[in-house]
Every structure is written in C-alpha cells, then in structure tokens.
Amino acid sequence: MIALLLRDLKLAFRAGGGFGLGLAFFLIVTVMVPFSVGPQSELLARIAPGVLWLGALLACLLSLDRLLALDWEDGSLDLLATAPLPLESTVTIKALAHWITTGLPLVLAAPVLGVLLNLPVLGFQWLVVSLLLGTPALSVIGTFGAALTVGLKRGGLLMSLLVMPLYVPTLIFGSEVARRGAEGMAVQTPLLLLAGISAASIALLPFASAAVLRVNLR
C-alpha cells in the first residue's frame, strides 16, 4: 500500500504529473475575483469564504480526470486488480495521494490567498480548519466519480456532472464554517456536519468505488 502511495506521489511530482494544476487554478480564481468584482473591500470580505471554498472545490474537480484514467489507459489498473492488494485499499490510497497532491496544497495556500480577498482576521483559522476537514471528502467523492467513468474516453464532462451534486453538502457546510468564523459567530453546528460528511464519505465510499471499478474493468 505504501508502495502505491509513494509511486502515485512520485508520478505526480515528475514531469506531466499534474501536481500544481489545482493550485494554479485556485490562484487564478482568487486573483481574478477582485478584478471582476471591483475594489470594494467590504464586499470582498463578505464573499471571501465562499469564493475560496468554491475555488478549492473546482481546483479539486479539475484534477480528478486523471486520477484513475491514466492507470486505466496503460493497463496498470488491470494489473492492480489482480495484485494481492484489495481494490478497496487501492482506491483509498489513490484518494489519499490525490488529497496530498491537490487538497493539502489548497489548504496551505488558502490563508495566503485569503489576504487577496480581504478575508477578516477571525476567518483565517476557520477557513483552514474547514478546508482541512472538507477536502478529504472532496478527494474521496471524486475518486468515486473517477471510478464510475474510468472506462470512458473523455469522461471528464460526465464525471463533473456526476460529482457536482455530491460535492454540494461539503461546499455548503464548509463555506458556512468559514463564513461564520469570519463573522465571529459560533461554528459548531456546520463544523460537526462537515466533519460528519467527511467521516462518512471516507468510511463508505471506498467500497462503492471498488465495486464500480470491478464492473468497469469487465
């Protein structure tokens, strides 16, 4: 399992691995929003948590396309399916590798980009906490979407449409945590719901992903 994780990380950092794609997209979104909204610092401060969360979510979505498709194309997925590793753990490791290469950099970059959007000081810690809790769910749900569409050529469009509704609860509660935190309100309720969604996704979805992957490999 560790070998698979290390390989995926190594592949992500090598040429053409796609590391930084999500990060660059996140950067572009948050840098461009002030230009399009205009120099109204109050308005920016109000929309900052939502924009940062939406940017992070779309950045995650952008890199899902290659999560399993590359392994499918070069035949590794067939070989992994016949390896001693159960497919459930294969998809979990894949999701973990995706989170480390996409989710974690977003969490770390978010406070820096929050400055560009005039995020209130109180909001920084809650933004980081909410992203840290929410992005694993985005990766796991995304892996499920990637498993569903793995056999399709250019399945990115279908996958985005399938994954979008599943991302909605995470987005709602994640940005709610960040917004309430920024306005100095209590964050407990959305925070617990966000954590609950992540925990449930991580616990249940690998089984669903492995099941659909088995069907798609036929």
Next chain:
Amino acid sequence: MTLTVTDLGVARGGIPVLEGLSFALAPGKALILRGPNGIGKTTLLRTVAGLQPPLKGRVEGAEDQIAYAAHSDGLKPTLTVAENLTFWASVFGRNGIEQALDGFDLQTLRDRQAGALSAGQKRRLGLSRMLVTGRPVWIMDEPTVSLDTTSVAMFADAVRAHLGQGGSALIATHIDLGLEAEVLDVGPYKAKPPEIDDFDGGFL
C-alpha cells in the same frame, strides 16, 4: 496448485464468445491457446484472471495465484525501469528485482525512463514484471508482440525456468515458443449465436 477450468462460458461486451471450455493446468505445465482473431482468447484469459465474471462454468485455483500480463504493460513512462519493477515487486510483497533485470537483459537500461524505451524493450520490462510477482500461475496475452527473435528466446527461457520451479503458464500466442507445452485450439469452442425464441426477440 492446479488451475482447473470447468465448462467455462465467457462473454465480451455481453455477447457470448466461447462456451463449454474445460482444461486443467498442473504445476510445471504450460498451455498454449490458439485460435483466430476475435475468437475470445483475451476474454478467456481475463475471465481466468478474475477480471470479469464467467458467463457460466467455474474457474478454480486462480485466486491469488495468478500473475497477468495483458496487451498493455502497465508501465509508467516517467518512472525508470528499476522504479517500475520495484513498485510491482512491493505490490506483490516481494523485493529483489535483480533476477528479473538479468532474465530479460535490462541491467543496462535500469536507470532509463520507461517512456524512453523502444516497444520491444517496454515489452521485455512488462514481461520481467512476471518474475518479480512470485505468483505460480502466469497468464499471458500475446507476450511476444514486438519482441525480436533473441528476446523471444529469452522469454522462452524465462518461462521454462518458471515451469522448472513448479510454476505453470497459460499463454495465448501465435508463434512457436519451442516449449514443451500442450496446445489448445479454442476455435471449436466458439459460442453459438443465442437462439431467438420468437419474431420479436430479434428486436429486444
């Protein structure tokens, strides 16, 4: 452990291609599958490998015993030859890739990126993966594609050594490998087209 296939029927894309196939593969033996293109050799091998369920019949003794080599080698172009092999070795819970590198004459290429290999070299790397798996039953689909005669001989030696150690091999190929192996022509097992019960059946 003997691989036993009983009255197997397999389907590709929902259409039955082979049926009524039975054979047994004992340790130390090799079985060569022959048959025209499209007859279902790949489908049969994928079914035996457990990648798709059989239409009917049973496959016994394959679970956690097989190493599968498909048309594509499952290589990552940005990893080196040694990294690719080490990865597969550790996935199968083994270490030591030297023997595999020696067996397919890859020592001089070990630090070359797999993307920079020629088609034949890639194929050799893909086949050397079988050596690092440590699995007793090799299932191989057209293993000699893009190999030159020297490499084919190298491959035949590897298979012979594997059989000598009590392993077995199920190989779909069209060329003569010079192995002491049974040959199974799957042509006669071609599935009959499904019967249409009534006129409407053809439209459903």
